[in-house]
Amino acid sequence: MQSRSPLCRKGRPRSAAADAAILAATREALVDLGWSKLTLGDVATRAGVAKTTLYRRWAGKNELVLDAVAELFHELELPDRGSLAADIEGVVLQFAAILSRPEARSGLMAVVAESTRDDALRERIRAAVVDPQKDLVTEGRARARERGEIPPDLDPAEAARKVDLVFDVVAGAVVHRTLVSAEPADERWVGEFTRLLVLGLAGA
The missing domain is CATH 1.10.357.10 (Tetracycline Repressor, domain 2)
Structure with a gap:
C-alpha cells in the first residue's frame, strides 16, 4: 500500500511515537465521549503527554480530530x-x-x-x-x-x-x-x- 505522509507543519522536530499516541487517544476519546465532549485536555491525559504538546502540533480540536480520522x-x-x-x-x-x-x-x-x-x-x-x-x-x-x-x-x-x-x-x-x-x-x-x-x- 502506498504510504501517505501527514500534513507538514512548522515547528520543532516531532516525535512519531507521541503523534501516534495522541491520534490514537483522540480516536478513543471520540468513541467514549463523542465530538461535543472531547477536549484536548482529555486527549493529553489519555496519550500521556502534556496539553502544551498538543497545542504545539495542532491549532485546535478541529485539526486534531481531522488528522486522527x-x-x-x-x-x-x-x-x-x-x-x-x-x-x-x-x-x-x-x-x-x-x-x-x-x-x-x-x-x-x-x-x-x-x-x-x-x-x-x-x-x-x-x-x-x-x-x-x-x-x-x-x-x-x-x-x-x-x-x-x-x-x-x-x-x-x-x-x-x-x-x-x-x-x-x-x-x-x-x-x-x-x-x-x-x-x-x-x-x-x-x-x-x-x-x-x-x-x-x-x-x-
Missing part, C-alpha cells in the same frame, strides 16, 4: 481483484467499513460541519482525506485502461474531471448511505452500486 482513511488501498467491478467493490467495502466505525462517524461529520465556516479547515480536509482517495480513483482507472475495460483518456483535463466525478459519485453515495440514511453498505448494496457505476464508466 484521516489516519483511518489512509488504510484504504485499491485491491487488484482482476476486474474493474471487483476492484471497485473491494475499495467501496473498505470505505464503508471505515465509516461504520464510531470514531470515523462522529469525527468526520463534525469536522465537515465545522469546515462550512472555516476555509482553512476545508482545505485541510481536501489534503488529508479527499486527495489521497482521488489517487485511488486515478490508479483504478489506469488499471482498467490497461485491461481494456474503459477507453483511453486522450485529454488530461477531461481525465481529471472524470476522476473528480467518479470520486464524488462513490464518496457521496457511500457517505449518504452510511452516515445520512444510516443504512448498511453491505455486500449486496455495494454489488448493486458497483454494477450501476461500471455501466456508466463503460458507456463513457
Whole structure:
C-alpha cells in the first residue's frame, strides 16, 4: 500500500511515537465521549503527554480530530481483484467499513460541519482525506485502461474531471448511505452500486 505522509507543519522536530499516541487517544476519546465532549485536555491525559504538546502540533480540536480520522482513511488501498467491478467493490467495502466505525462517524461529520465556516479547515480536509482517495480513483482507472475495460483518456483535463466525478459519485453515495440514511453498505448494496457505476464508466 502506498504510504501517505501527514500534513507538514512548522515547528520543532516531532516525535512519531507521541503523534501516534495522541491520534490514537483522540480516536478513543471520540468513541467514549463523542465530538461535543472531547477536549484536548482529555486527549493529553489519555496519550500521556502534556496539553502544551498538543497545542504545539495542532491549532485546535478541529485539526486534531481531522488528522486522527484521516489516519483511518489512509488504510484504504485499491485491491487488484482482476476486474474493474471487483476492484471497485473491494475499495467501496473498505470505505464503508471505515465509516461504520464510531470514531470515523462522529469525527468526520463534525469536522465537515465545522469546515462550512472555516476555509482553512476545508482545505485541510481536501489534503488529508479527499486527495489521497482521488489517487485511488486515478490508479483504478489506469488499471482498467490497461485491461481494456474503459477507453483511453486522450485529454488530461477531461481525465481529471472524470476522476473528480467518479470520486464524488462513490464518496457521496457511500457517505449518504452510511452516515445520512444510516443504512448498511453491505455486500449486496455495494454489488448493486458497483454494477450501476461500471455501466456508466463503460458507456463513457
